Amino acid sequence: MEQVIDRILLSEEELQAKVKELGAQISADYEGKDLLVVGILKGALVFMADLIRAIKIPVTIDFMAVSSYGQGAKSSGAVRILKDLDKAVEDRHILIVEDIVDTGLTLNYLIDNLKSRGAASVKTCTILDKPNRRTIPIEPDYNGFTIPDEFVVGYGLDYAEKYRHFPFVAVLKREVYES
Numbered sequence: 001m002e003q004v005i006d007r008i009l010l011s012e013e014e015l016q017a018k019v020k021e022l023g024a025q026i027s028a029d030y031e032g033k034d035l036l037v038v039g040i041l042k043g044a045l046v047f048m049a050d051l052i053r054a055i056k057i058p059v060t061i062d063f064m065a066v067s068s069y070g071q072g073a074k075s076s077g078a079v080r081i082l083k084d085l086d087k088a089v090e091d092r093h094i095l096i097v098e099d100i101v102d103t104g105l106t107l108n109y110l111i112d113n114l115k116s117r118g119a120a121s122v123k124t125c126t127i128l129d130k131p132n133r134r135t136i137p138i139e140p141d142y143n144g145f146t147i148p149d150e151f152v153v154g155y156g157l158d159y160a161e162k163y164r165h166f167p168f169v170a171v172l173k174r175e176v177y178e179s
């Protein structure tokens, strides 16, 4: 299994400590507000599960699934909604939870989409940020780690749907996705 890994970038311990910090910050910022946490499937699954347990105020959760990467390591450029929210979000404070902001395409699309539905506010939280790859100038409101421009897997992130279950974040060997 580990033959596909070039190196571990973030250990399980580092990730868990950062999630606790983010949860505390979000709990303080949204104190007294009605917060809807929206996880973006599938990548955000693992981070979302940890983050909501680190948030100490009442929240409700929902999910969307969008896809721009498909099977490969490159974005196709177009965002598609594969699964929409269950309920209307008018007048709700929304926190979008992502695993990574890369080109910014997905997050930019989601922010516009949810604002156009009349949300009271839309903020974003990601565990990883890869700013060198940005094509749309957008910054997450809450970010765990800024990482270099390398393809990473684990903690929810996949390559061709594999490796999401690694409890750490690792750089994939180039030969895995360039072969």
Ligand SMILES: O=P(O)(O)OC[C@H]1O[C@H](OP(=O)(O)OP(=O)(O)O)[C@H](O)[C@@H]1O
Binding pocket: 040, 041, 042, 043, 044, 066, 067, 068, 069, 070, 075, 098, 099, 100, 101, 102, 103, 104, 105, 106, 107, 157, 158
């Ligand atoms: O900033 P961007 O360039 O838009 O890239 C980030 C998005 O790409 C990945 O999703 P993907 O389409 O691979 O779906 P997945 O979450 O199911 O893996 C990732 O989970 C983010 O949602």
Ligand code: HPA
Binding pocket: 069, 100, 102, 150, 151, 152, 153, 157, 158, 159
């Ligand atoms: O580095 C990455 N790894 C996995 N999925 C991704 N989606 C955008 N960037 C990445």
Ligand SMILES: [Mg+2]
Binding pocket: 043, 069, 070, 157, 158
């Ligand atoms: Mg993916």
